[in-house]
Amino acid sequence: xxxxFNTILKxxxxxxxxxxxxxxxxxxxxxxxxxxxxxxxxxxxISGNIHGISAMFNRYFNLKKINEELLAENKKLIExxxxxxxxxxxxxxxxxxxxxxxxxxxxxxxxxxxxxINKGSKDSIQKEMGVISSNGIIGVVSSVSKNYSxxxxxxxxxxxxxxxxxxxxAFGSLNWNxxxxxxxxxxxIPIINKVEMGDSILTGGMSTYFPEGIFIGxxxxxxIIQDNGYYEIDxxxxxIxxxxxxxxxxxxxxxxxxxxxx
Amino acid sequence: MLLExxxxxxxxFLGIILQIIFFExxxxxxxIDPVFYIIFFLIYKxxxxxxxxxxxxxxxxxxxxxxxxxxxANTIASLIIGYIRPFLINFCFGVNADISNGMIxxxxxxxxxxxxxxxxxxxxxxxxxVSYFSADSIIFIVKNTILTGILTFIVISITLGFISKK
Numbered sequence: 021x022x023x024x025f026n027t028i029l030k031x032x033x034x035x036x037x038x039x040x041x042x043x044x045x046x047x048x049x050x051x052x053x054x055x056x057x058x059x060x061x062x063x064x065x066i067s068g069n070i071h072g073i074s075a076m077f078n079r080y081f082n083l084k085k086i087n088e089e090l091l092a093e094n095k096k097l098i099e100x101x102x103x104x105x106x107x108x109x110x111x112x113x114x115x116x117x118x119x120x121x122x123x124x125x126x127x128x129x130x131x132x133x134x135x136x137i138n139k140g141s142k143d144s145i146q147k148e149m150g151v152i153s154s155n156g157i158i159g160v161v162s163s164v165s166k167n168y169s170x171x172x173x174x175x176x177x178x179x180x181x182x183x184x185x186x187x188x189x190a191f192g193s194l195n196w197n198x199x200x201x202x203x204x205x206x207x208x209i210p211i212i213n214k215v216e217m218g219d220s221i222l223t224g225g226m227s228t229y230f231p232e233g234i235f236i237g238x239x240x241x242x243x244i245i246q247d248n249g250y251y252e253i254d255x256x257x258x259x260i261x262x263x264x265x266x267x268x269x270x271x272x273x274x275x276x277x278x279x280x281x282x
Numbered sequence: 283m284l285l286e287x288x289x290x291x292x293x294x295f296l297g298i299i300l301q302i303i304f305f306e307x308x309x310x311x312x313x314i315d316p317v318f319y320i321i322f323f324l325i326y327k328x329x330x331x332x333x334x335x336x337x338x339x340x341x342x343x344x345x346x347x348x349x350x351x352x353x354x355a356n357t358i359a360s361l362i363i364g365y366i367r368p369f370l371i372n373f374c375f376g377v378n379a380d381i382s383n384g385m386i387x388x389x390x391x392x393x394x395x396x397x398x399x400x401x402x403x404x405x406x407x408x409x410x411x412v413s414y415f416s417a418d419s420i421i422f423i424v425k426n427t428i429l430t431g432i433l434t435f436i437v438i439s440i441t442l443g444f445i446s447k448k
Contacts, residue, residue: 047354
């Protein structure tokens with residue numbers, strides 16, 4: 021103990037300097053948007069590099085599971101292809117570009133969770149692109165550095181996503197209440213719509229982040245908010261966000277045009 | 283001791299007040315202002331308490347940033363000077379590094395000039411690196427560091443000359 025105190029006393033100038041320096045960086049980050057964006061980019065890059073190493077090991081030890089997931093996804097795609105009568109017509113209507121990426125860091129312990137993926141501006145990733153996995157939605161890109169991107173997770177209380185019922189297209193706003201990592205809440209569905217347990221919830225397509233019709237999860241509970249005439253619906257997510265490794269970043273090629281009209 | 287502290291307070295606030303009232307509006311060649319508050323980093327006693335000096339440098343930079351609406355470049359530049367000044371003094375003055383008022387009397391003029399140059403240009407380099415915060419702006423950083431550094435060096439040298447004579 022005495023030695024620890026001696027070391028601290030011996031290096032008191034350095035400790036004071038480092039403490040004040042960190043304080044200055046926070047001060048700088050909070051006072052200037054330009055510096056905030058630059059510092060955040062550097063943090064993403066550093067964090068991405070560090071977590072990239074551990075993610076590499078994790079991927080290696082999970083190769084069997086990843087292979088099984090890829091086979092299942094391939095099967096789904098082949099089924100889709102076989103069932104389409106005229107696939108060229110579908111491709112002409114495509115307004116989304118898809119980029120594959122891997123998650124290198126994924127937090128689920130906070131109320132505002134983020135992921136870091138291993139694709140950045142050099143791979144054409146931009147802010148406000150939607151991120152999905154083969155099983156559901158993951159989040160929205162919030163910040164991009166050269167090699168990595170930060171993604172606001174669907175498990176972030178600040179993120180609202182447009183979602184709808186598969187059976188009747190009634191749409192509302194989906195967000196996480198910060199408690200159960202498997203459940204999100206769908207709000208703003210008027211009580212004139214009939215809700216049943218097990219109903220499918222899909223992305224609504226009213227925002228530019230996600231295409232319409234991506235499966236999010238199933239209704240697992242609901243109650244009526246008497247004051248305003250809307251349901252509060254619990255939706256169990258189809259995917260386990262914490263376990264996602266392979267994800268897809270979606271770019272709406274008309275996003276700028278749509279945003280300019282909003 | 284009290285007199286010494288009063289002298290410190292005098293240069294601390296004189297640096298800030300003159301910087302804001304007078305030197306901030308120089309706009310030499312349209313955009314260059316000398317950084318006068320650096321005088322405090324030079325006048326502070328060589329054998330003064332280092333912790334106190336680091337805290338004073340931090341406070342000086344913070345006050346300057348708050349008053350001039352700067353995001354934080356003055357704070358970081360001043361803090362770095364606060365930490366590295368003892369090393370610079372040892373480098374410039376060698377065995378004379380323990381002379382308390384070495385910047386005013388008792389040391390050779392070329393050593394004082396060397397310390398002034400090192401402190402002025404280190405401060406300005408850090409200041410402009412933090413201000414621009416981009417590798418693409420390296421030419422602007424170097425250009426501004428040199429031009430502002432020269433002007434600051436001239437102003438500081440004249441002021442130190444007056445103080446020494448007094």
